[in-house]
Amino acid sequence: MAENSLFITVLIADDHSVVREGMVSVINRQTDMHVVAEASNGHEAVEHFLATLPDIGLLDLRMPMADGIDAIRTIRREVPSARLVVLTSYETEEDIYRALRAGAQGYLFKSCGKEELLECIRAVSCGRSWIPPDVGAKLAKRVLAPDLTRRETDVLGALSIGRSNKEIGTLFDNSEATVKVHMTHILEKLCVSSRAEAISVATGRGLVRC
Numbered sequence: 001m002a003e004n005s006l007f008i009t010v011l012i013a014d015d016h017s018v019v020r021e022g023m024v025s026v027i028n029r030q031t032d033m034h035v036v037a038e039a040s041n042g043h044e045a046v047e048h049f050l051a052t053l054p055d056i057g058l059l060d061l062r063m064p065m066a067d068g069i070d071a072i073r074t075i076r077r078e079v080p081s082a083r084l085v086v087l088t089s090y091e092t093e094e095d096i097y098r099a100l101r102a103g104a105q106g107y108l109f110k111s112c113g114k115e116e117l118l119e120c121i122r123a124v125s126c127g128r129s130w131i132p133p134d135v136g137a138k139l140a141k142r143v144l145a146p147d148l149t150r151r152e153t154d155v156l157g158a159l160s161i162g163r164s165n166k167e168i169g170t171l172f173d174n175s176e177a178t179v180k181v182h183m184t185h186i187l188e189k190l191c192v193s194s195r196a197e198a199i200s201v202a203t204g205r206g207l208v209r210c
Contacts, residue, residue: 008033008125009054013045013071014087015063019110023058023087026114033121042066046074053079055125059104061088061095069102076103083124087117092206093138106130146189153207155182160199160208 010027012035014020024035037048041064049057057075061068068086075082085106086099096107106124108117112132120130148156151172158168165179172179187193190201202208 006032008056008121009036009052010034010121011037011039011045011049011052011054011057013039013042013048013058013063013068014060015040016060019060023117026117027121030118033118040064042068042071045071046078049075049082050078055083056121057082057084058087058121059084061086061090061099069098072099072102072104083127085120085124085130090206092204094206096135096138100131107135108132148186148189148207152182152186152189155179156186156198156202157208159183159195160202 010033012020012023012027014023017040020038020040024038027033027035036054037052039045039048043065045057045059045063045068046066059068059071063071066074068088072084072086075084082103084104085108086104087108087110088095089110099107106120106129108120108130112120116132123130154172155168158171163171165176165183168174169176169179174182183195183198186198187195190198192198192201199208
């Protein structure tokens with residue numbers, strides 16, 4: 001909470017107006033917090049955060065124009081002390097890992113109860129992190145997993161939409177043999193034995209969107 005403030009000031013960024021209205025109603029009924037800004041996309045989230053400098057920003061991961069991860073990175077670059085919480089429906093290992101790596105101090109699912117939301121806001125406003133046990137377990141699993149290279153991620157994405165090795169090679173200006181090498185590394189890192197398994201595991205972890 002900002003010094004000399006009667007309230008924990010909050011920004012809410014979500015592209016669904018019904019979600020924003022619900023959170024505004026819950027937060028503004030509290031005697032120690034108040035919503036000072038709302039945003040419906042990532043660009044607005046950054047703009048309104050920098051304009052109002054709230055104590056806490058609640059950001060969805062999937063928003064138009066710029067997603068929550070990009071918004072978090074931009075806000076933290078401009079305001080290193082910014083306190084940000086991801087409030088989302090997405091709970092894959094990769095989503096959690098990327099959000100916290102970008103600088104979020106808290107991660108909550110939209111299915112959480114009202115009291116958990118309010119407790120999280122108060123905790124993060126005091127400088128504490130908020131990582132529920134189920135989120136922590138997914139994060140630990142992701143941290144221990146080997147990272148795919150950018151090219152391997154690109155190849156996996158192309159594979160997930162049905163591209164053949166030859167088509168993937170053409171797409172990325174690589175030989176078919178090079179694509180096969182990438183595929184071997186992808187299978188090894190994901191601990192799978194087939195392309196279908198690779199897509200399934202990658203989708204479950206949030207590495208690709210099908």
